[in-house]
Amino acid sequence: MGLRRKNKRLVVLSHEFVIQNHADTASCLVMSFLLGLMFEVSAKYAIIFIAVQYNVTYTTGDNGEQFHFYDYGPKDIATVFFYMLVAINLHAVIQEYVLDKINRRLHLSKTKHSKFNESGQLAFFYLFSFIWGASILNAEEFVMNPISLWKDYPHSRIFQVKFFYICQIAYWLHALPELYFQKIRKEDIPRQLCYICLYIAHISGAYILNLQHLGLILMVPHYLVELIFHASRLFYFSDENKQKGFTIWALLFVMVRLLTLTLSVLTFGFGLARVENPDFSIADGNFNVLPVRIGCLGAVCLTQAWMMWKFINFQLKKWREHVKNQIPKKKITNTKNKRTKKDLNRGQTS
Structure with missing residues (x-):
């Protein structure tokens, strides 16, 4: 030794x-x-690294009540970097004290071991983000007031919304070096790199373009669907007979894709178009112009179409595998039935 x-x-x-x-x-x-x-x-x-920056205080003239909002700027890069380090620490803690202990009991193969770790990490993240995002939606009543998606654009950020976006960007940025730290297999890197970059692009776009209300409403149901998928995959690795969660995931996946397209068309095509302010201003955070709206709507539609295409291919692959597995079973049952018939005929003749 x-x-x-x-x-x-x-x-x-x-x-x-x-x-x-x-x-x-x-x-x-x-x-x-x-x-x-x-x-x-x-x-x-x-x-600068720890606290949320760019606090702006507004005072109402009637009773002198103060409201605290948050803008964004270059200092947010330092804050994202700090919470990216925190995410790396949490990733290591979950891996070492939860997932590795479960893996030792399950004795999974290398392929399943890698997928189990991926789903375990994402399940923790999606659960935390869903609860946090749902609490913000409930507190601010964004769901009960759909007009808030485009009313008073550009929207002023409250502390919870800004900190939520900072943590989201930090988590998905931390996932890039984790591909190296976790020794992800080469064949799995393109798939994981693709969805990580899509998350970074869409969440950062919603944050920079002051579309945080729309982004938050779309993220919460999406995270719920992804939570169900990865939780179902974890149960499947422990027992391959547990596949009911995938059926629930498939139904909700299609519904959330339709919800995302509906809210995006409603916001970019109708809501923001009616309150359009032609004065494009980066300093004021006003990006409500036709080219930006078309670009955002096109990005959302293309992403949803790509996700549906991947989903359909995944379901077809599972269906083909199911059919292949059923063919030998039918042959075995047919041969057994033939043998029993022959035995019965012999018994009758004797």
Whole structure:
């Protein structure tokens, strides 16, 4: 055992060293930012990474009541970086203390092991994001008031909405280096890279273009559907007979795609078009012009069409596999029936 340990000593900054110690490195960086708050010299710099920036206070003239809203700017990059480090730490904690322990009991193959880890991580994230997003929708009553999708555009961000988007962008950005840290198989990288980039593009687009109300309403049901899928896949790996969750996922998947297209057409085609402000202004956050609306609607429609195409192919593949599995079973039953008939005929003749 001593010789093996000597052979397994890792060279500092080698690939294996970085992979095995990336969570410790991220936690040290997080602690350094938190310790920076304790000293007056470094606090003004550390606060940029930890706290939500660009607070804007409005005071009403009637009773002097103050409302706190948040704009966005370059300092948000520092905040996203900090919470990306936090996401790396949480990823490592879930992997080590939850998923790895379950994997040891299930004794999965390498392929199923990789998919189990992917679904486990995403299930935790989708569950947390769905609960958080649903609580914001309930508190702000966005669902009960569909006009809020385009009324008073550009929308002023409250703290919860901005922090939610910061955490969402940070999580999906952290997923990019995790492809390297988790040693994802080469054949799985293009698929995961594709949906990670789509999440980053759509969430960042909604954040920058001041479409946070629409983005939040579309994200919550989408995350619910993805939660059901990955939870069903986890149950399937533990017991292959548990497949009812996939049926529920398939029904909700189609419904959410229709809901996404309906709300997008309603917002970009009708709502924002009626309150169109021709003064395109990046400083004021006003992007409500025809080219931007067409681009956003086109991006949403293309993404939903691509997802439906992947979904149909997935269902056809499962159906073909089911048919292939049924053919040998029918042959076996037919041969058994023939044998029993022959035995009956012999018994009658005797």
